[in-house]
Amino acid sequence: MKFPLIGKKLQDNPAILGLVIIVILLFGLLLHEYLLDNLTVIFEPGSSRQDDFRIAVIHCLLAGYLPAAYFYLIRGTRNNIDELEKVLEPINVLTPINIGKRPLIFWGLVGMMGAVFTTYLTASSFWDPSNWNPEVWWHRGLGLFAGFWIGCFIFAVLDSSERVSRLADRIKKVNLLDLSPLSPFVNQGLLTILLMIGFVSIYSLFLLEPGQWPAVVILVSLTIPLALFGLLLPVRGVHRLIHEAKQGELQWTRERIRQSRELLHSVPPEESSGRMGDLEAYLRLIEDVPEWPFQSSTVVRVVFYLLIPIASWFGGLLIEGMLELIWSI
Secondary structure, three states, X not given: OHHHHHHHHHHHOHHHHHHHHHHHHHHHHHHHHHHOOOHHHHOOOOOOHHHHHHHHHHHHHHHHHHHHHHHHHHHHHHHHHHHHOOOOOOOOOOOOOOOOHHHHHXXXXXXXXXXXXXXXXXXXXXXXXXXXXXXXXXXXXHHHHHHHHHHHHXXXXXXXXXXXXXXXXXXXXXXXXXXXXXXXXXXXXXHHHHHHHHHHHHXXXXXXXXXXXXXXXXXXXXXXXXXXXXXXXXXXXXXXXHHHHHHHHHHHHHHHHHHHHHOHHHOOHHHHHHHHHHHHHHHHHHHOOOOOOOOHHHHHHHHHHHHHHHHHHHHHHHHHHHHHHHHHO
């Protein structure tokens, strides 16, 4: 009875889940190397096994991060939908967020196939177990595990973004002068791009290994556009809603201005000029309303997120330099 409860708590606390997986895998990797008496060989300066060991460590990080990112996305989607319930009609209508197991497994298998393919882009890319040392066994096995969760995560991004986008159909009226109630749509997109950039940040550590450049370049070139797409997909429905509301308000205001012009000669000049001034000011105000519910702070956050992989790579270089200095002493 306790094990399902523990699993439920870990899913509800994705950061803890990720840390637990990483700690267990790193401990298992080190214990395995210790039992095989390989630690002295791995940490010996200039050892050819260091590269494979570092790759195995990065795979341990990915194997912990990806399940955590998946469950964090599910939890964040649930929270954003709960927040949107305040403005949705009809009220008290539950929005399902459960993901089907069959498409999830299918996408997981697709991710595993992608993991196999990426190994053929590296210098040590052949699937010949007879030539594998223990470190290669670790990062080959963990590569398949991480590939499965990459597929699950990508499907969860597409599925949850589409669900959130469709909720715009249940919003009957948009206040163009106050778009803050629509912020959960933007938060869903920001959550998606943050989790994707977190994956890229860990994967960019492979740049420390010369033979991994092709795989990293291809994956980053695919992930960054997908992350930006993930930012826009949840707000697609509300963008359409804002556009329609804005065009309707502009049409109404222009019609009122036209009617006011026809009445200019029947009212005092002071009253007519004041009324026309108010309508023209309101027209300019509506024209300035953005059709995408993004603010300047949203753009700043996206730029900051995109800089995280660069910081991660420089941090990896710094740590590697410090370790090499320690080993040379």
